Amino acid sequence: MEYEDLKRKLQRIVPRHGVFALPKMPKLSHKGRKKNYRQYHLVENKLIEPRRNLHEEEIKSFAEVSLRAQACPMPLNLDTYDGLICPFGCRYCYANWFRLSLYTSFFDNPDQIGIRSCNPDFFKRQLDRYMSYRGRVEKAGNEVARAFALEIPVRFGIRFEDFLPCEEKKRVSYELLRYLKEVSYPVMINTKSTLVGRDEYVKVLSENKAKAAVHMTLITADERLRKKLEPGAPSFKRRIEACASLASAGVRVVARIEPFMPFLNDTMLDEYAQALKEAGVSNITFDTYSYSARGFVVRGAFQMAGLDFDRMFYAVSDSQPLGSLALALFMDEFRKRGFSCSTFDFGNVPYNDQDICCEVGDWFESGWNYGCGVMAIRYIKSQSPKPVRWSQFENWVESKGGFLSPALKKEVHQIWNGEGDGQFYLSWADGLKCCDWDEDGRVWRWDPNENYRQKMFQILLEGLK
């Protein structure tokens, strides 16, 4: 089946969802503090105004292991910037609303929080400490230290955009990139900004001996749609230019179609592919729209722009198998055009062109978080047709440096057995079949003839007749 064929059928299963009236967007409110609040301090013997303020300029927590580390092979995040609202203002971004609600609920000074950044002296001190663990896994205590010990590439721009226009003046990200170049530590950037295409950034990335990669988010070549979805971000053309300058300098550039939104950003594929090829980009990574986006505010933002959120969301996010199938066929469209394609979507991980879903598995020579869901699926597939037990996978991970922490190991085991909070399940992977049980739970085997997504789609089509 071709993607366009599936889309036509999907249109019948999930009809258009129009709205009669535009939603009234909620206004941002203060932390629950009573007006003109004062409290008597018994020891100081005076009325005080207790306030919990967030440091307006500086962030301290810049290095972390992602909350998705149980599924992700590259979970080491560094973020140099943070703020209440990202100026790019992407409509599909639910992180903005999450941050807004967090900061306005916990702190008394959200109205003073602009773009906060990390102090280079601080992060250099911190990183010096972490760098001392490189290659000494047994000495590393916490998850972050272990990630550095395994030399997992660091990723910029996971929680916030790290190459905003203000970076031009502050140069915090640049300083960090320069530091990583000096210590030869692999780095990957996720961005929509064209700043990374400037000569000095290109130079600092290309001169990193441990190599650097840039994930440029390019969700569509349709500029009209791009303006609606990412009103504050640079244009498609300017981003392609940045990609070209990076690729020509020897930096791996990966186009990122995330989120993939059927009925919205699945058009103009020829123009998109042509532009990437001209820029020297041959790798693309994809993902469907996260279920976390389910919320009044994101939906409202789409509707305000005249976009049908519901149809897209029900088609690919509400039903994991359906979204996964649509994404599989969408990725095939790019494979036909000569691109190497991978995704974090568990359903399609067995068919990824690379083990690392960020399309940098053949680029970096460093370590990965082998103890994660994506790697488990890839390992099971690599052992096909033999069944794989948890103990085998565990031994394989240990041989590669081990899990980042015992807690993470437990979470991966839960994913393996379909337990836990339901964020990820191994059973979502197409072709993976539970063939037996042992004392550790499920025993998996990869069977290429097993395609539960196609079966489910056929059942849905039967229902339409």
Next chain:
Amino acid sequence: MISSSQLEKIFAHAAALHSEGKMKNWIYGEGTKIYILNTDCSLLMRFRVPWELGHFCFSAHEYEGQEFHLSPTGMIFKSQDQDYERTKFSPVNPPYSFEWIKRTWSILDQKTKECKPVGKIVLEDKVLRWLEKDLPHTEFVLKEKGWSLVQRNIYTGEIIQITKKPRPLTLLDKDEVMGERNIGLRTNDFFALFTFVPKLSFYFYDLPFAQAMNLSFFDMRVFLGGCFYDSLGDLEVIYGREIQKVRHGEPSADRKNIERRKELIQKIKARRRLINKG
């Protein structure tokens, strides 16, 4: 120093409140007096016991029962059973010195002595079941006709008012309101008091704090820092909470778009009006 089972209760309750996060506090002791100060300094308790306790000072979560004393290096807690004895050494680093606490107590005590109470209210722990634990403040609204407890939810505009039904009371339990006074107490502090005793008399003055006491339980006296805000004592229901202006960080990229959107909405409305007209 061995504490009696009654005395043990004071420390155990303070430790429990601390560990539950309801009232983080420091415990000070000297001679026959025990002081408990919460970390926000909105509550200062004093108990007087009939025997000498020695000198001690520790954070309530350090408390380990039975036997403890202050050594030059810090607090030493000892506990034992038939087979083993456990000794814990804890460094002492209180936010305020014992002298400072004593001085604070005498200042507050002096102020209340110099000032005539505006009202006296006797409350039992039965009242707690009518209060919302999640609302941060409990307001005492004293008017010449009587008094009421008020809690307000600033998010929804809800107001809860609690009054005491008239019933025959002894002279000791009788409430007296001589003037008008509105004062807010932190709900956590208010609840914490009833962990120690089931009944308390609250005294209110023209001062920014209140006093509570139950002299039958180790001569318990408490000073409670008042909370003051614009809506204090106001029984008029206001819907919703205040809207805050938020600075949009760096140059707002979406500003033009917002204006365009407004224009678009205007156009849609105009078109709808035309359609409705016919």
